[in-house]
Amino acid sequence: MKILHFSDTHLGFNDLDIINENNINQREADFYDAFTQVVEQIKLIKPDYIIHTGDLFHRASPSNRAITYALEKFNEINALNIPFILIAGNHSTPRTNLSSPILKIFENFKNIYVSYNQEYKKIEFEDVVFHTLPHMNDENIACEQINSCEANIDENKRNIMMMHCSVGAWYLMSEFGEWVYPSNKEYIFEKMDYVALGHWHGFGKVGKYENVYYSGSVERTSLNDKRNSKGFIVANIKDTLTIDYIEINIRTIRQKEIDCSDLEASIQALDTSDCQNAIVEVKLTNLTPLGSIDIQNKQIKELFPTALSVSIKREFKKDITSSNIDNLEAISLEEYFLEHIKESCNDLEYERLKQKTQELFSKYEEVSYDTN
Template sequence: MLIAHISDTHLGHRHLHHVDGEGRNVREHDVYGAFSAAIDAIIEIQPACVVHAGDFFDSYHPSTRALTVALDGVAKLRDAGIPFVGIAGNHSTPRQRSTEHVFSLLSRFGGELIWQEPRVVTVNGLAVHGIPHQHDAEALAATVAAASPVADADYNVLLLHGGFDTLSQVGAGEPGSLTLDPEVLQAASEFDYVALGHLHIEQPARLNAYYAGSLERLTFGDSARRKGFVVVDLARSPTDDARLRLHEVPTRPFFELPALDAANGDDPLELLEQELRGRDLDQAIIRCRVVNIDPGSWRALDRNRLEELTCRCLHFELLPLFDARAAVAVGAPTDLRAFVDARTPRGLKSDELFARAQDYLARVGGEASE
């Protein structure tokens, strides 16, 4: 029996300022595209069920566009006769229980969504035990410990959203996110499979438990080699390598380059050119840090050359990391004070001008290092 495990689709996620010809945020559109591509691929595979391990939407009050994409996907699966079971993750859990949950809408389109109390959904001989996100880690652990497989189901799958200390934590810094004790997974070992959500890099958590990861890279910290959803053949033994495979979904190139080190007086742009050689730059989103550079050399960087090197990218960020001693020298506060005192027009207070100048410098410094 095949199941498809998808997670952290974050519909509605926006990043950067780039818009397409119709004024839509490019990254938001990428996220929708990845989701729709995953749904189409799942329909071709025809699994017995699709499970979604949380963070379906990027927020619990998604935009009309995010909702439209979600409802279209759920309806497509329904029309293809493939059951869809999903749980709420930290992003789709309202802080107040009185808030009407967006999942109530998806349920009307044939999805089995679980968002308040844990619930078992049985479809095609498969029992899916959905445990929605709870803000209290201990309560969530107790709920997992209390879950037990349904004896007369062919297979039992546990659907859970949370991170574990021992694993790569990309996606774990999200608001309301949880870190669980690995013991929690031990308690779930009688399940045929534990479909995990929350960490954005696809990875195993233990023999029968796996993170499908997000469909798109949402931060530069996400160094996942591959993106997609997981297809599990529950009939195969957990030790069988053919039991689980990641079905890749094409994504936009999105990565951080190794930091360029300007310590030896090398031209950072020469280093950058070498680093970019042979990489997929077309419409890519790339970030690169320059370390050990002084503010003077940073300011003297040839911006036209930088533009030439990176013009094929959708977005390229070069970030200087000044060393602390050099950074203090930037504002040259004693000189600035003298400068302001000498040039303050009559009728204005030099103290106030100086304070304002410092404020501007601090703001510019803050923007440069973000």
């Protein structure tokens, strides 16, 4: 039995304020592209079942575009005649009982089975039972629901558990309303053929369990997520379980460093060949306060003309204590300017210009004082 497991597709997510040629936020389009790649792979792999372990949409009330896109793709999946089972994650679960869960829109598709009611739901086929535990806002209710799950294990069929949670404290995402699976219930995992997890955005096996996996997200919802590998799982359940992780192509993120103690050499040595269309993060290191003023972000960005975006972080020299940075604030524009001409001319010329500068600056101060 071949089960294709993917998760955390976060349709509708957007970031970076970059609009593409179709007038769509480029990062939002990246998420649609990642989802499309999985659907194309589903058509090739033709698994027996498809499962999605939550956070289909980024928000509980997605945009029209995200909903329209999802309906188009779900139509394609539905036409394959492969059962597709989905559970709600924390992002697609309303926080109050007043709003209607978005996954309800898939109720009328013939081959799509959704679980979103904050309770255990058994989805059963001839040879397999999917024990679905969607995101639950209330931990006490969640415990009872886990008990129902255990009570429904069918010895004569394959048993697959589907959840959107952190197993232990290791897989928390620092988000609102995360559900931590109680560790005293982990023994249930051993009674399952496969435990499919969502919520954690990296692919991986959970602890000592050979049958418990996060498929990871299909794109990064935060630039703190530096993973360049995203994809999905094909779980083959025969006498033993085999797990194949299949990568998709996603927007790359690159981290570069420019050592400002020798700016020119460092720029010269910079390899930008892997930055095409990438999200680039540049760290300027060994900066001095005055040196930092001289380096403009624009100048650094121009080093990566083919990147999608460039963000710059400035890191000051380690031996410069905060008091030196305080000094920077204390340096007036006048002093800074004088320092600059001192570097560029001889002493005699400096004295002459110094006088002139001080004259001009005092005049400027008078003017700005008057306008106040």
